[in-house]
Amino acid sequence: MRLPKPFDSATFRLTGLYLILFVISVSVFVALLFIQVQKVLEHETRSQITIETNLLLFEYREDGMDELLEETEERIEKSRTRDRFIYMVQNPSGRVIFDKVEPVNAPYGWRQTKGEQPTLFFYTQLESGFILGVGKDMGVLATLERAFEQTLFWSLTLALVLGTSGGLILSRRTLSRLESINRTAKAIGAGQLALRIPCRNNGDELDAHCNTLNQMFDRIEQLVNNVRQVSTGVAHDLRTPLARLRGRLETLQNSSLPIPPESLEEAIGEVDKILDIFAALLRLAELEAGSLRSGFCPVKLHTLIQNITEAYQPIAEDDGNTLKLATVDDVSIAGDVNLLQQLLANLIENALEHGGKPSEVTIGLQKSRKKIVLSVADRGPGVINEEHSYIVKPFHRLENSNGTGMGLAMVSAITRLHDGTLIFVDNEPGLRCEIHFPATSR
Amino acid sequence: MKLLLIEDDQATADFIVRGLKEHGHITDHANNGLDGLVLAQNEHYDVFILDRMLPKLDGLTLLRTIRNAGNLTPVLMLTAMGSIEDRVTGLTAGAEDYLMKPFAFTELHARVCALARRPPLSQAVISLSIADLEMDLIKRRVTRANQIIELQPTEFKLLEFLLRHAGQVITRAMLLEGVWDFHFDPKTNMVETHISRLRTKVDKNFDFPLIHTVRGSGYRIDAPT
Numbered sequence: 001m002r003l004p005k006p007f008d009s010a011t012f013r014l015t016g017l018y019l020i021l022f023v024i025s026v027s028v029f030v031a032l033l034f035i036q037v038q039k040v041l042e043h044e045t046r047s048q049i050t051i052e053t054n055l056l057l058f059e060y061r062e063d064g065m066d067e068l069l070e071e072t073e074e075r076i077e078k079s080r081t082r083d084r085f086i087y088m089v090q091n092p093s094g095r096v097i098f099d100k101v102e103p104v105n106a107p108y109g110w111r112q113t114k115g116e117q118p119t120l121f122f123y124t125q126l127e128s129g130f131i132l133g134v135g136k137d138m139g140v141l142a143t144l145e146r147a148f149e150q151t152l153f154w155s156l157t158l159a160l161v162l163g164t165s166g167g168l169i170l171s172r173r174t175l176s177r178l179e180s181i182n183r184t185a186k187a188i189g190a191g192q193l194a195l196r197i198p199c200r201n202n203g204d205e206l207d208a209h210c211n212t213l214n215q216m217f218d219r220i221e222q223l224v225n226n227v228r229q230v231s232t233g234v235a236h237d238l239r240t241p242l243a244r245l246r247g248r249l250e251t252l253q254n255s256s257l258p259i260p261p262e263s264l265e266e267a268i269g270e271v272d273k274i275l276d277i278f279a280a281l282l283r284l285a286e287l288e289a290g291s292l293r294s295g296f297c298p299v300k301l302h303t304l305i306q307n308i309t310e311a312y313q314p315i316a317e318d319d320g321n322t323l324k325l326a327t328v329d330d331v332s333i334a335g336d337v338n339l340l341q342q343l344l345a346n347l348i349e350n351a352l353e354h355g356g357k358p359s360e361v362t363i364g365l366q367k368s369r370k371k372i373v374l375s376v377a378d379r380g381p382g383v384i385n386e387e388h389s390y391i392v393k394p395f396h397r398l399e400n401s402n403g404t405g406m407g408l409a410m411v412s413a414i415t416r417l418h419d420g421t422l423i424f425v426d427n428e429p430g431l432r433c434e435i436h437f438p439a440t441s442r
Numbered sequence: 443m444k445l446l447l448i449e450d451d452q453a454t455a456d457f458i459v460r461g462l463k464e465h466g467h468i469t470d471h472a473n474n475g476l477d478g479l480v481l482a483q484n485e486h487y488d489v490f491i492l493d494r495m496l497p498k499l500d501g502l503t504l505l506r507t508i509r510n511a512g513n514l515t516p517v518l519m520l521t522a523m524g525s526i527e528d529r530v531t532g533l534t535a536g537a538e539d540y541l542m543k544p545f546a547f548t549e550l551h552a553r554v555c556a557l558a559r560r561p562p563l564s565q566a567v568i569s570l571s572i573a574d575l576e577m578d579l580i581k582r583r584v585t586r587a588n589q590i591i592e593l594q595p596t597e598f599k600l601l602e603f604l605l606r607h608a609g610q611v612i613t614r615a616m617l618l619e620g621v622w623d624f625h626f627d628p629k630t631n632m633v634e635t636h637i638s639r640l641r642t643k644v645d646k647n648f649d650f651p652l653i654h655t656v657r658g659s660g661y662r663i664d665a666p667t
Contacts (some may be wrong), residue, residue: 157517192625207573234650275544276627279542282525283525283526286525286526286527292526292527293525295526295527310594310595311596311622311632311636312630312632313640314636315630315631315632315635318635336526337623338526338623338624338625338626339526341623341624341626342624342626345624345626345628349628349629349630352630353629407629
């Protein structure tokens with residue numbers, strides 16, 4: 001997989017989209033503002049024209065047509081500025097007397113001319129048949145429009161330039177971080193399992209993403225190590241009995257004597273031992289997968305402990321060992337009854353085997369507000385602290401043990417499946433295996 | 443007995459058919475699920491031995507189909523998977539017993555015999571007996587030659603299990619499952635220890651033994667012939 005060029009990147013596309021939205025909203029804003037300003041200006045001009053018309057009409061009504069003409073002429077003379085009113089008087093025959101503008105016809109009232117010199121006029125028809133018009137140049141509006149257009153043009157150009165370059169810089173930065181994630185993931189995929197993605201620890205979303213990925217890589221590394229360890233174990237622990245079996249069969253093949261039944265029995269015994277290891281490995285894999293949780297039911301731990309103790313007591317007694325119950329509280333947990341039986345059986349068998357001669361094994365079950373503690377303790381030589389993390393690994397066997405090396409690995413996996421913790425404590429003397437289950441709310 | 447074996451692996455099938463023939467049983471063999479289904483629905487058999495993974499129609503579907511059709515012939519299911527989940531789905535689908543590959547032939551034979559003679563569930567048994575041994579299931583009392591024998595709860599369960607299958611070979615695994623509900627193999631000789639304790643109480647001081655060891659297979663409770 002290759003990372004995209006900055007222009008194709010998601011960050012850049014996002015910036016682009018944002019920029020388009022920004023341009024549209026600014027344009028709409030400026031347009032609305034312009035329309036509003038235009039309205040205000042027009043309104044203002046209209047009221048000025050109305051006042052001026054009324055003043056002239058007053059003159060006309062007081063002193064007649066001649067006075068109006070005189071007054072108008074005087075006003076034209078007086079105001080020579082560019083911003084002056086434009087006056088227009090048209091005689092009844094349609095000839096315009098003042099200011100060079102086109103003659104008008106009815107209807108009169110407000111008129112607006114466009115073109116090079118846009119003007120706004122108000123025409124009034126007088127009793128004498130004359131038409132009086134007062135107007136004003138609206139050129140200022142056109143100027144204003146141009147100013148608005150220019151402002152808009154430049155600000156949008158600036159926004160586009162800044163937005164595009166900003167987008168490019170942002171997408172380069174994101175891409176460079178993604179590139180580092182990409183590179184690390186590729187290297188890990190290629191086998192460098194110890195590599196991790198550098199995190200900036202600034203708490204942003206990419207950082208959270210990196211942390212999650214790193215956790216995943218931790219888990220992968222751990223699983224691969226487990227597989228390595230198990231395959232080494234398999235290689236050793238299965239090859240040895242297989243080699244022995246092969247040797248036996250070869251001897252039988254080469255022997256001219258009839259095959260003694262004990263040899264066959266021994267060979268089948270070897271096969272069974274190999275099958276046991278296989279079964280245990282498959283069981284472990286099934287436990288690690290965690291899918292068994294779906295079948296959990298409430299299990300009465302105290303009943304289970306009593307039944308198993310009863311089953312093992314005769315065996316312990318026959319070997320001169322003791323197996324007894326300490327405090328056993330009434331406790332139920334959600335679990336798999338078969339697996340919990342196996343857990344307890346493995347712990348008891350271990351304690352009876354390694355708990356010294358004769359061994360004294362005590363089983364307890366105590367419930368407090370926070371946790372449920374199941375314990376199996378012996379008075380034997382115990383296990384030194386440094387060994388505690390090793391004895392739960394598959395294929396780990398104590399010297400002179402005749403087991404498959406799977407017992408405690410199974411106990412540990414079953415405990416984890418039930419959200420419990422397996423703890424080894426010095427029983428002074430002896431080993432005390434404790435399983436802490438979280439106390440349920442019930 | 444007449445048995446139907448539905449198993450696609452020829453070597454396994456040959457091994458089973460030969461063994462069953464040596465014990466005097468007639469076995470029909472189908473090597474795929476569809477042929478098996480046709481035979482199962484058209485002929486009468488005492489027990490079906492059904493492999494779980496089959497070509498054309500898998501064992502679980504076959505089992506559900508015949509059960510839905512009202513066929514109640516006991517089924518022993520064979521599987522190479524043998525995980526805990528598999529056993530549970532197999533039993534819920536209607537199998538009476540479940541055996542994980544690879545297995546010893548004696549184990550298969552003992553289980554098939556036990557299934558064939560399994561009494562109907564509705565029949566309420568209140569007492570069991572063999573020769574001069576009697577077990578009262580209601581008073582939970584055992585007597586032999588009119589003498590009361592005191593048994594521990596586990597010993598009582600063990601004897602009850604043997605009596606319910608009187609005359610049949612019961613393997614260690616069958617006892618572990620039936621008496622202790624253990625679906626794993628303990629390292630210790632749990633079955634041997636408990637049987638030997640039971641023997642001291644039931645057989646030791648009497649004229650003839652009732653509990654017999656079947657070499658290489660398991661145990662059998664039987665009256666002397």
